[in-house]
Amino acid sequence: MAQVESRARATSDPDARREALKRLQDENVDFLLLWFTDIEGHLKSFAVTPSEVEEALNDGMGFDGSSITGFNAIEESDMVAIPDPSTFQLMPAREGEMKMARMICDIVTPDGKPYEGDPRYVLRRALERMRALGFDTFNVGPELEYFLFENDKGTETLDEGGYFAMTTLDAASGLRQETVHALESMGIPIEYVHHEVGPSQHEIDMRFAPALEMADHTVTYRLIVKEIAKKAGYHATFMPKPIFGENGSGMHTHQSLFSDGRNAFFDGDDRWHLSAAGKAFIAGQLRHAREIAGIFAQWVNSYKRLVPGYEAPVYVAWSQRNRSALIRIPLYKPGSEQATRAEIRCPDPACNPYLTFAALLHAGLEGIEQGYELPEPMETNLYHLTPEQRRERGIVSLPETLGEAIDALAESELARKALGPHIFDRYIELKRKEWDEYRVQLTGWELERYLSVL
Numbered sequence: 001m002a003q004v005e006s007r008a009r010a011t012s013d014p015d016a017r018r019e020a021l022k023r024l025q026d027e028n029v030d031f032l033l034l035w036f037t038d039i040e041g042h043l044k045s046f047a048v049t050p051s052e053v054e055e056a057l058n059d060g061m062g063f064d065g066s067s068i069t070g071f072n073a074i075e076e077s078d079m080v081a082i083p084d085p086s087t088f089q090l091m092p093a094r095e096g097e098m099k100m101a102r103m104i105c106d107i108v109t110p111d112g113k114p115y116e117g118d119p120r121y122v123l124r125r126a127l128e129r130m131r132a133l134g135f136d137t138f139n140v141g142p143e144l145e146y147f148l149f150e151n152d153k154g155t156e157t158l159d160e161g162g163y164f165a166m167t168t169l170d171a172a173s174g175l176r177q178e179t180v181h182a183l184e185s186m187g188i189p190i191e192y193v194h195h196e197v198g199p200s201q202h203e204i205d206m207r208f209a210p211a212l213e214m215a216d217h218t219v220t221y222r223l224i225v226k227e228i229a230k231k232a233g234y235h236a237t238f239m240p241k242p243i244f245g246e247n248g249s250g251m252h253t254h255q256s257l258f259s260d261g262r263n264a265f266f267d268g269d270d271r272w273h274l275s276a277a278g279k280a281f282i283a284g285q286l287r288h289a290r291e292i293a294g295i296f297a298q299w300v301n302s303y304k305r306l307v308p309g310y311e312a313p314v315y316v317a318w319s320q321r322n323r324s325a326l327i328r329i330p331l332y333k334p335g336s337e338q339a340t341r342a343e344i345r346c347p348d349p350a351c352n353p354y355l356t357f358a359a360l361l362h363a364g365l366e367g368i369e370q371g372y373e374l375p376e377p378m379e380t381n382l383y384h385l386t387p388e389q390r391r392e393r394g395i396v397s398l399p400e401t402l403g404e405a406i407d408a409l410a411e412s413e414l415a416r417k418a419l420g421p422h423i424f425d426r427y428i429e430l431k432r433k434e435w436d437e438y439r440v441q442l443t444g445w446e447l448e449r450y451l452s453v454l
Contacts, residue, residue, distance in 0.1 A: 284367020
């Protein structure tokens, strides 16, 4: 662990720190895990003993940032992880296992300033912009899909069940229930649990929450899903498209802005029950969708999912009923203020949730700030339109490859503002490298198709 000068860098409420310490003692915790993510969203963790926790809460714990993807170079590598006491939760444990808890950290520099390479700070800055525009809450409800396989060496499924399959077809219903119990034990409320469309594909839906809290929930969810599967001898993956010819895994994300307890997206007199702010927010996300695709779909494999068909939205349009549109206004409770929200259907569950929620929020706020006009909804199945018909209606598509997405991202002033110059430059560099490594590969498809005939 890197050594840094003590400066009492904590920014949290002293009462919250005392409460976290009390819970640590009352629960007889053996180790506290301190979590944060790199810029791609990979969870990082180190453990401290109970005797070190008070110092960690008050002043943070130093570490070598040069070893974290997207963080600083070795000549300026000292970083400090400041635990957020509001994120204290006991980790699920079976009888006889060590008792562990976790806190999620904000990353600062040795002088106590927020570190611009910290994805959690990127989301905090987006929320500051939101509050400056008169809103107080950005509620987010992501629906993360995932596959369960026999192991991590291949894609052998556990069942052949389909959407909402009952237990006779669903070999993993017990595993889902155990996962739900583990998530709820960590303070993550769950709404829906079901088998998804693909074989061995599942979905556990968290109840909506403010964006920062939900980003913390999302990284926790992914770890718990994987850990429960691993203990049962299986492998869970959030890879967007692991099986050719089957639906990929998405992260349909429900969003709404609130101010003083009222839903800023709702207008009961509007034909779509959308306020001017709600319409402009959706218009902003539509206008900037291509630019920020490289954030909410950040992997080469993401664009194997984002193809027409397979319930993956690729056409930049909105609708109330039409699931082929990029953004949908769910009609489960027509005219309900609390239920009015925009569901953007293109993110995938392997994104960095801090960066994704920040980019989505900035795009929506840009629409509100600049007064973007919302086009008419597209109620036709967009997959059935010809390219000429889509062009006539002004419907563009998301990028078709990671390379195309990163080219669009690199030109985006909105993305630079959302990510900040540090993460923006490093992210572009990292993703260009991933695309370059992929595009020079020879695949089995190419050899089978060309070797004997060319």
